[in-house]
Amino acid sequence: MYRIVNKEVLAPDISLIEIKAPLVAGKAKAGQFVILRLWEGGERIPLTIADFDRERGTITCVFQEVGKTTRQLGTLEAGDKLKDFAGPLGLPSRIQNFGSVVCIGGGVGVAPVYPIARALKDAGNEVTGIVGARNRELLFWEDRMRAACNRLLVATDDGSYGLHGFVTDLLREVIGEKKELDLCIAIGPLPMMRAVSSLTREYGLKTVVSLNSIMVDGTGMCGCCRVTVGGETKFTCVDGPEFDGHLVDFEEMARRSVIYKPMEQLALELYLGETGHRCSCVRGGEK
Amino acid sequence: MTGEKQPKKTIITKKNPMPAQDPQRRSKNFEEVALGYPEDTVIAEAKRCLDCKNAPCRQGCPVDVDIPAFIRLAAEGDFGGAIQKIKETNAMPAICGRVCPQESQCEKFCTLGKKHEPVAIGRIERYCADWELARGTFPQRVAPPTGRKVAVVGSGPAGLTCAADLAKAGHRVTVFEALHVAGGVLMYGIPEFRLPKRVVHAEVENLKKLGVGIEVNAVVGKFATVDELLNGGGFDAVFIGTGAGLPYFMKIPGENACGVYSANEFLTRTNLMKAYRFPGSDTPIRVGRKVAVLGGGNVAMDSARTALRLGTEESWIVYRRSVHELPARREEVEHAVEEGVKFAFLTSPTRIIHDDNYWVTGMECLRYELGEPDASGRRSPVPIPGTEFVMDVDTVVVAIGQGPNPLVPRTTSGLEVNRKGNIVADPATGATSKPGVYAGGDIVTGAATVILAMGAGRAAAKAMHSYLTQKGPVQ
Ligand SMILES: Cc1cc2nc3c(=O)[nH]c(=O)nc-3n(C[C@H](O)[C@H](O)[C@H](O)COP(=O)(O)OP(=O)(O)OC[C@H]3O[C@@H](n4cnc5c(N)ncnc54)[C@H](O)[C@@H]3O)c2cc1C
Numbered sequence: 178m179y180r181i182v183n184k185e186v187l188a189p190d191i192s193l194i195e196i197k198a199p200l201v202a203g204k205a206k207a208g209q210f211v212i213l214r215l216w217e218g219g220e221r222i223p224l225t226i227a228d229f230d231r232e233r234g235t236i237t238c239v240f241q242e243v244g245k246t247t248r249q250l251g252t253l254e255a256g257d258k259l260k261d262f263a264g265p266l267g268l269p270s271r272i273q274n275f276g277s278v279v280c281i282g283g284g285v286g287v288a289p290v291y292p293i294a295r296a297l298k299d300a301g302n303e304v305t306g307i308v309g310a311r312n313r314e315l316l317f318w319e320d321r322m323r324a325a326c327n328r329l330l331v332a333t334d335d336g337s338y339g340l341h342g343f344v345t346d347l348l349r350e351v352i353g354e355k356k357e358l359d360l361c362i363a364i365g366p367l368p369m370m371r372a373v374s375s376l377t378r379e380y381g382l383k384t385v386v387s388l389n390s391i392m393v394d395g396t397g398m399c400g401c402c403r404v405t406v407g408g409e410t411k412f413t414c415v416d417g418p419e420f421d422g423h424l425v426d427f428e429e430m431a432r433r434s435v436i437y438k439p440m441e442q443l444a445l446e447l448y449l450g451e452t453g454h455r456c457s458c459v460r461g462g463e464k
Numbered sequence: 465m466t467g468e469k470q471p472k473k474t475i476i477t478k479k480n481p482m483p484a485q486d487p488q489r490r491s492k493n494f495e496e497v498a499l500g501y502p503e504d505t506v507i508a509e510a511k512r513c514l515d516c517k518n519a520p521c522r523q524g525c526p527v528d529v530d531i532p533a534f535i536r537l538a539a540e541g542d543f544g545g546a547i548q549k550i551k552e553t554n555a556m557p558a559i560c561g562r563v564c565p566q567e568s569q570c571e572k573f574c575t576l577g578k579k580h581e582p583v584a585i586g587r588i589e590r591y592c593a594d595w596e597l598a599r600g601t602f603p604q605r606v607a608p609p610t611g612r613k614v615a616v617v618g619s620g621p622a623g624l625t626c627a628a629d630l631a632k633a634g635h636r637v638t639v640f641e642a643l644h645v646a647g648g649v650l651m652y653g654i655p656e657f658r659l660p661k662r663v664v665h666a667e668v669e670n671l672k673k674l675g676v677g678i679e680v681n682a683v684v685g686k687f688a689t690v691d692e693l694l695n696g697g698g699f700d701a702v703f704i705g706t707g708a709g710l711p712y713f714m715k716i717p718g719e720n721a722c723g724v725y726s727a728n729e730f731l732t733r734t735n736l737m738k739a740y741r742f743p744g745s746d747t748p749i750r751v752g753r754k755v756a757v758l759g760g761g762n763v764a765m766d767s768a769r770t771a772l773r774l775g776t777e778e779s780w781i782v783y784r785r786s787v788h789e790l791p792a793r794r795e796e797v798e799h800a801v802e803e804g805v806k807f808a809f810l811t812s813p814t815r816i817i818h819d820d821n822y823w824v825t826g827m828e829c830l831r832y833e834l835g836e837p838d839a840s841g842r843r844s845p846v847p848i849p850g851t852e853f854v855m856d857v858d859t860v861v862v863a864i865g866q867g868p869n870p871l872v873p874r875t876t877s878g879l880e881v882n883r884k885g886n887i888v889a890d891p892a893t894g895a896t897s898k899p900g901v902y903a904g905g906d907i908v909t910g911a912a913t914v915i916l917a918m919g920a921g922r923a924a925a926k927a928m929h930s931y932l933t934q935k936g937p938v939q
Pocket residue numbers: 210220221222223224225226238239240241242243244245246247248285288289388389390391392393418434435438441442445
């Protein structure tokens with residue numbers, strides 16, 4: 178059992194949990210993820226490592242409540258326990274001095290891009306951060322990102338804060354003003370990573386995206402997470418999760434990510450019906 | 465060669481049939497298919513044994529179970545004695561009795577089998593093991609603590625056996641398992657209807673009683689490497705039993721379409737994650753109207769039979785050779801046929817067809833014929849040009865084999881692997897190119913059998929014990 182030592186609601190339906198897992202924290206690097214499970218019949222779900230503290234022996238994850246498991250996770254508080262927690266999985270981000278880099282976080286993607294931006298800045302890069310959300314309320318970690326980047330640009334879809342527009346609009350401006358960009362890292366919803374990749378392709382700007390394909394084991398055993406990258410099949414959990422955005426077959430990826438949609442909806446409806454709404458029936462990770 | 469010197473005994477030519485769930489009913493549930501002999505039947509079956517002096521059956525058993533001896537005890541109704549005899553060399557008979565390919569191992573060499581049906585060695589073994597499980601296993605003797613610590617990586621049959629033997633020898637053993645439960649393929653691959661998970665749980669619990677620590681959710685190569693376990697981790701030796709968990713695909717167009725599964729994913733969702741209980745459990749699985757399973761081994765049979773139980777209308781085995789070459793256990797093929805699995809022999813797919821939403825709508829195949837025998841002695845399948853046809857299926861399960869997961873070999877310094885990525889280890893001792901590191905099971909041999917993995921775990925434990933003893937007392 179893995180104890181939640183801290184929990185914060187960052188925005189509507191977006192929460193942070195900090196979990197005691199010294200062995201994982203001892204090895205975690207930016208770009209990697211964990212897989213967790215809440216109860217005996219629970220699903221294994223992957224979440225990116227948004228931060229880690231080797232001294233405290235903790236891992237921080239930020240998640241968005243989208244379906245049954247993440248909603249259930251949202252009901253847990255500090256002191257509650259997760260049944261299973263494995264990691265750090267996947268390959269870490271490549272951190273070196275590339276020169277000038279842009280780090281883009283869209284929606285909940287701000288959390289995973291944060292430790293990467295921080296590590297890149299520490300490695301001597303000139304880091305431009307771009308974060309975007311649907312509206313001001315959904316934006317979080319602006320302060321952390323500002324500290325991790327040399328400068329930070331913000332956009333909201335509805336214009337309630339920062340630029341009225343998408344992160345791609347800001348990216349276009351940045352590309353326009355600076356010709357010598359060396360790398361772009363984009364993490365967020367699939368359509369956003371796809372849009373960023375097609376924009377940077379025009380400019381020949383190398384772009385890394387972090388894919389969130391559906392997973393089961395997360396150790397390369399099942400092949401569920403496979404994606405086509407540059408015409409080859411790759412397993413996101415062991416070959417990724419980061420890939421060259423210009424080579425990813427986003428169309429296939431998008432189709433594969435909705436395979437279980439009707440079943441996920443059923444599970445969520447049953448869960449919400451059963452619990453009335455947010456209750457604490459799985460507190461402590463056991464049913 | 466055998467037979468002649470046996471004392472006169474009435475020969476009963478046929479095996480006592482195994483009671484089984486009705487095929488119609490069982491193809492809709494996940495309960496165990498083979499129900500096990502009742503007591504009078506097991507005694508009758510044991511009495512068929514001729515108690516051959518030179519026991520040819522034993523040469524077919526990879527762990528050399530003293531077959532005539534345990535069968536003799538079973539025939540007398542002394543099941544406690546029988547199980548102790550079996551356990552002298554086989555640590556997990558409840559599992560082996562169920563899943564060993566007996567027809568190509570012990571029973572293949574049975575004297576009775578020359579002219580008639582062999583003694584049902586596996587079924588008697590299973591009975592004795594279940595008899596013990598029902599009564600709570602006998603306490604086992606554990607040697608005084610040696611102060612040495614051993615890490616076992618992977619909790620499949622190889623790792624579990626190695627851990628049990630080392631613990632009995634007095635070493636402190638910790639098993640590290642990547643998944644959230646111990647058991648390896650026994651838990652995530654082989655279905656409940658062939659190997660009830662309570663049997664595997666019982667074996668794991670036994671291990672805990674021996675003092676073995678089991679750390680699940682522990683991916684070696686990630687939270688710590690083998691080198692780190694040895695240096696700083698405080699372990700004096702490491703056994704690697706990480707299995708053959710990497711699924712192979714056909715590398716044909718359309719293989720990443722929605723509705724194409726590796727057998728590993730299909731079976732893991734069902735067995736480990738209990739998707740057949742969805743929405744009672746949270747992991748979904750989707751099986752369409754018509755399923756094609758590619759391959760002809762145990763994994764393929766398990767997948768095809770699982771598909772039926774998940775409610776598909778038609779479940780096909782698509783295999784490029786003929787019925788005679790099917791590598792699956794015969795009993796499993798028979799069960800599959802009884803349950804209504806259909807077979808397309810001498811057939812192999814060339815591409816998977818999907819609609820605009822990437823959902824599988826069909827599978828284009830070619831017909832094959834058998835040509836000259838290849839290096840393995842089996843007649844190799846040759847495609848017949850111009851015989852393309854489309855199979856009407858909406859789900860495809862690829863069960864053409866698994867390779868070694870590269871995670872541990874890649875993160876361990878000085879560990880020799882072969883061209884295929886399997887760890888190179890001495891078959892007699894499990895010793896690898898790295899001092900203090902031993903390996904066995906599918907990670908060494910490639911996908912093989914449960915009993916071979918157990919045998920390798922046991923051999924390695926023996927060698928590791930002398931390695932640790934040679935190190936002298938702990939300072
Ligand atoms: C490497 C990786 C890192 C991730 N990091 C984060 C993160 O930091 N924060 C965050 O909010 N989300 C992250 N996700 C996505 C997160 O795993 C899903 O939101 C979660 O699994 C949804 O589960 P659910 O039961 O709540 O929703 P469901 O209703 O089951 O599914 C909602 C959607 O989530 C996706 N999904 C469903 N099951 C899985 C699964 N087993 N594995 C992966 N995706 C699935 C599907 O696209 C689905 O349409 C990450 C995914 C991956 C693969």
